[in-house]
Amino acid sequence: MLMSVNKKIERKKILDAVTRKDIIDAVAATLINEGMQGFTMDKVATAAGVAKGTLYTHFKNKDEAIEVTMDSIVEPLIEQLDAIVTSNIPPSHKLTRYSALSFTFFDDNRDLFRVILYDRGQAHAPKQRFHDSRYWSFVQKLANIFEEGVREGDFLPLPALKIAAMFIDANLSVVMQRLANKITGNIQEDVSLVTGVFFRGIGNRDNESKKSGCEN
Amino acid sequence: MLMSVNKKIERKKILDAVTRKDIIDAVAATLINEGMQGFTMDKVATAAGVAKGTLYTHFKNKDEAIEVTMDSIVEPLIEQLDAIVTSNIPPSHKLTRYSALSFTFFDDNRDLFRVILYDRGQAHAPKQRFHDSRYWSFVQKLANIFEEGVREGDFLPLPALKIAAMFIDANLSVVMQRLANKITGNIQEDVSLVTGVFFRGIGNRDNESKKSGCEN
Amino acid sequence: MLMSVNKKIERKKILDAVTRKDIIDAVAATLINEGMQGFTMDKVATAAGVAKGTLYTHFKNKDEAIEVTMDSIVEPLIEQLDAIVTSNIPPSHKLTRYSALSFTFFDDNRDLFRVILYDRGQAHAPKQRFHDSRYWSFVQKLANIFEEGVREGDFLPLPALKIAAMFIDANLSVVMQRLANKITGNIQEDVSLVTGVFFRGIGNRDNESKKSGCEN
Amino acid sequence: MLMSVNKKIERKKILDAVTRKDIIDAVAATLINEGMQGFTMDKVATAAGVAKGTLYTHFKNKDEAIEVTMDSIVEPLIEQLDAIVTSNIPPSHKLTRYSALSFTFFDDNRDLFRVILYDRGQAHAPKQRFHDSRYWSFVQKLANIFEEGVREGDFLPLPALKIAAMFIDANLSVVMQRLANKITGNIQEDVSLVTGVFFRGIGNRDNESKKSGCEN
DNA sequence: CATGAATGAGCCTTCATTCAT
DNA sequence: CATGAATGAAGGCTCATTCAT
CATH class of the missing domain: 1.10.357.10 (Tetracycline Repressor, domain 2)
Incomplete structure (x- = not known):
């Protein structure tokens, strides 16, 4: 289980990036499927497979x-x-x-x-x-x-x-x-x-x- | 205050037209002042000077x-x-x-x-x-x-x-x-x-x- | 079903007052039962027996x-x-x-x-x-x-x-x-x-x- | 970098004490700056310069x-x-x-x-x-x-x-x-x-x- | 132990729509 | 028809808490 600090940080960043990418994809998908006015954070969360609150750790x-x-x-x-x-x-x-x-x-x-x-x-x-x-x-x-x-x-x-x-x-x-x-x-x-x-x-x-x- | 039935109906139509015109103007005004996303039926009703429910006798x-x-x-x-x-x-x-x-x-x-x-x-x-x-x-x-x-x-x-x-x-x-x-x-x-x-x-x-x- | 306009208005006011009184009582009751920090509009609505939205027709x-x-x-x-x-x-x-x-x-x-x-x-x-x-x-x-x-x-x-x-x-x-x-x-x-x-x-x-x- | 086990433990205690003191100070500062109702664990963590999770190793x-x-x-x-x-x-x-x-x-x-x-x-x-x-x-x-x-x-x-x-x-x-x-x-x-x-x-x-x- | 991203229950509020009067 | 109080579904957002690393 040894891992250099750098590697840890790097891996963390990648994981973050993955989640973030998923969320951005979900935002785009929701926009596409629901249109601007049907767009809700709930739908994005569901589409991204994350909790609603998670969206707010990535976007204000x-x-x-x-x-x-x-x-x-x-x-x-x-x-x-x-x-x-x-x-x-x-x-x-x-x-x-x-x-x-x-x-x-x-x-x-x-x-x-x-x-x-x-x-x-x-x-x-x-x-x-x-x-x-x-x-x-x-x-x-x-x-x-x-x-x-x-x-x-x-x-x-x-x-x-x-x-x-x-x-x-x-x-x-x-x-x-x-x-x-x-x-x-x-x-x-x-x-x-x-x-x-x-x-x-x-x-x-x-x-x-x-x-x-x-x-x- | 006597008035023939025809006249009454006619007058009603005119009044309706007036109200309808007022409402349509109010819709346009609200659209202008509030934008699509700030547009609410409340504001329209207020702008038109009618009750909210009235809007629904004119539009579905x-x-x-x-x-x-x-x-x-x-x-x-x-x-x-x-x-x-x-x-x-x-x-x-x-x-x-x-x-x-x-x-x-x-x-x-x-x-x-x-x-x-x-x-x-x-x-x-x-x-x-x-x-x-x-x-x-x-x-x-x-x-x-x-x-x-x-x-x-x-x-x-x-x-x-x-x-x-x-x-x-x-x-x-x-x-x-x-x-x-x-x-x-x-x-x-x-x-x-x-x-x-x-x-x-x-x-x-x-x-x-x-x-x-x-x-x- | 005839009723003077005044009576109608008066009756309406009373009805309003009743609802308002109920809501205020519910606010007080909720305050008492839940304390300041346990106080939620949901609880008030339930206590008052009205919809949550109704509270907002009485209070900003x-x-x-x-x-x-x-x-x-x-x-x-x-x-x-x-x-x-x-x-x-x-x-x-x-x-x-x-x-x-x-x-x-x-x-x-x-x-x-x-x-x-x-x-x-x-x-x-x-x-x-x-x-x-x-x-x-x-x-x-x-x-x-x-x-x-x-x-x-x-x-x-x-x-x-x-x-x-x-x-x-x-x-x-x-x-x-x-x-x-x-x-x-x-x-x-x-x-x-x-x-x-x-x-x-x-x-x-x-x-x-x-x-x-x-x-x- | 050699140090006796006792010394290590002792140092840890001191460090802990320091952290704990910092956190308590941060709680007080947050209370002062934000008031009871503006008080959040996030703010305390930031004020204390520790992660949010850390607070929960010190307080239930x-x-x-x-x-x-x-x-x-x-x-x-x-x-x-x-x-x-x-x-x-x-x-x-x-x-x-x-x-x-x-x-x-x-x-x-x-x-x-x-x-x-x-x-x-x-x-x-x-x-x-x-x-x-x-x-x-x-x-x-x-x-x-x-x-x-x-x-x-x-x-x-x-x-x-x-x-x-x-x-x-x-x-x-x-x-x-x-x-x-x-x-x-x-x-x-x-x-x-x-x-x-x-x-x-x-x-x-x-x-x-x-x-x-x-x-x- | 420390970390902080993730969680999700829960809160306040809005607003289109209904319906008894 | 007009009214407007009542509705309640739905939405955006917060935050205490957890847990894998």
Whole structure:
């Protein structure tokens, strides 16, 4: 039964992590199965196979539980988005990558995001944070890409934030349609659709060495 | 104080209508002031100046109260959208009109729609209905306009439902940004932005050389 | 089934009063049977024979329930004390009356006051109010009587507030001993004891004439 | 690092004592800072810098923790009271000493006693024990002094237990007033007041057409 | 012995809904 | 129909206590 203190601590951390992971999974599962408004800590506890009180050793309260779970799921999306933003490729490629990322990511997490997208809001803090902070940070990042494209003469000088939001929501729009119709795969096709519309819509034709179109 | 039975009944109907109208207004006001999650029948009753029980003589339950109120507010939007759909103008004009309609309508009801757009969800039935039925019926109508434009050679032959959804959400996207930043007025500018991007994006350039297809 | 509106309202008020009275009685009973810390709204509801939710149509919360109940019980005591204070009798008679009042009052409500006196405090607001406001208002009133007696040359010019508090607590002291030993009746005797000590002192004057028995 | 078994055990005892002392201090501190009703084992553990479980190796439960802490604080008071009781001085001197002891002791521990006196109760067992056992043992001891005084002809033959309780509570009464008004020092004055009243009474002998007694 | 994550009974409170008047 | 007191299921959260390590 001898074990170094370090090993003990380490093992404890792993056990904790396991429980915590179970709980976060349970939060996500409950969110998926019950929707935002059917979400209760009781159900989470049952789903996680732990006592109700245990949830409160991991989260301050219900809102934080949702928040943390959201974050843990959205985290990879943010990381990949950041990778795109800071990569050394042309802005239009970045947007295409973002579009593809949207489709794969939401495809991978479709059940949860059906809830998030359809059930937006409800709780106090989460709502604010998700929408105000997370969504707008996405918009901001995309806007930067757009502005980069404008500087390079690829895109027309349009209001970046609005274009960014339009692009994000147009992508989500198609994602939602995929979700609603339970469509999987064929991502490339939908990416082409969205980016096609936007690149023609925001593209600078002069730069494309083509004849002039309808400039607004 | 004599009054014919008919008159009595008639008066009753009017009074009922008045009460019903008051209640619906109260529901909307409560939704605005308290948000979806702060919405309680108590508050509605207080706001309407009636007893709590009275609400249940007008609506089966809370969900129906919200539902009916939503409908009563969205009704004019639907009517105007239908007018646009059935009007005898080119498809691109119809879309421009829809875009303008979005902005004016949400501007007029910004307080309520801030709640609906940000607080989407909460109650079971309303959520489903709002999104599944109302939203998709909008998408369908817009899709018909697109298809009309495709048939007339104005638009590229793209998947109509997806394009319709993209257009709706792109408009909402800018609407939400207006709501978030508390921007009013300058509707024309935003209409031009959205329609500009979409017309260039979905416009059939071959056809553009024939007609002057740039609608604002 | 005809009944004037006034009668209806009146009857309703009475019914309400009955329920309210029942609940207040139940609060007091629960306080008595369970003590401050065993006091729960569940138990009150059960004792009152109403649903838990009903309690909250009468009181904002647990603290208010306790507070209101306390007040309703102490009210007659306060009224009688005020009657004594404002009556047109010599200060010493007033104090004697107060002493008698203490004994009869606490005798009448001995079960509840066993809780209050032994279980002082516990809840947030109630504690503060009971002690800080109710107790000190009593002290103040008694102090006024003492000062009156000082002005009339009956009492020595001692710090009124302290003397008042001492007198109140000395009375309570004996009350508590009665409660602890489950003694009833013989009030006159205890009144004489307390007032006797206070009015006259406990020193044996015969003995005092021999030695100078004033110890400090 | 060699050490005899005895030394090890001894050291352990000391360490234990240190921990126990820390915990008791933490209980007292928590009582002071949070009041009876804000008192939780969590807070004690944090204050003591030990794990929550550790508390249960020192005390059977929460009640015992409070109980033991109270005892450890009241212990010196009891010892000093016993010293007074068994000392070879006149009864009246003993009472004066007791009065002075009350004031100094509660002055020294005013923070904790503010909680005990104002927050009396809360926990089941502690309450009972504190009041029933500790308080009454004090009363008994004081009563013995009174009876001694009666036998010696210093005091009138009044019911000793009641007089003792009155004296204790009259002293506490002034102590509480000091606590409430955050008064420190001037102990002698208050001792004289209380003992003066008790020894001499509050009646004005001049007014009673008698010679002057002991004026303070 | 110490630890502290886990426990789960239990508490307070809310609120949609009902129903006797 | 209107009323609003009563209902009671349900929810979020606390905390004394336990026990495997």
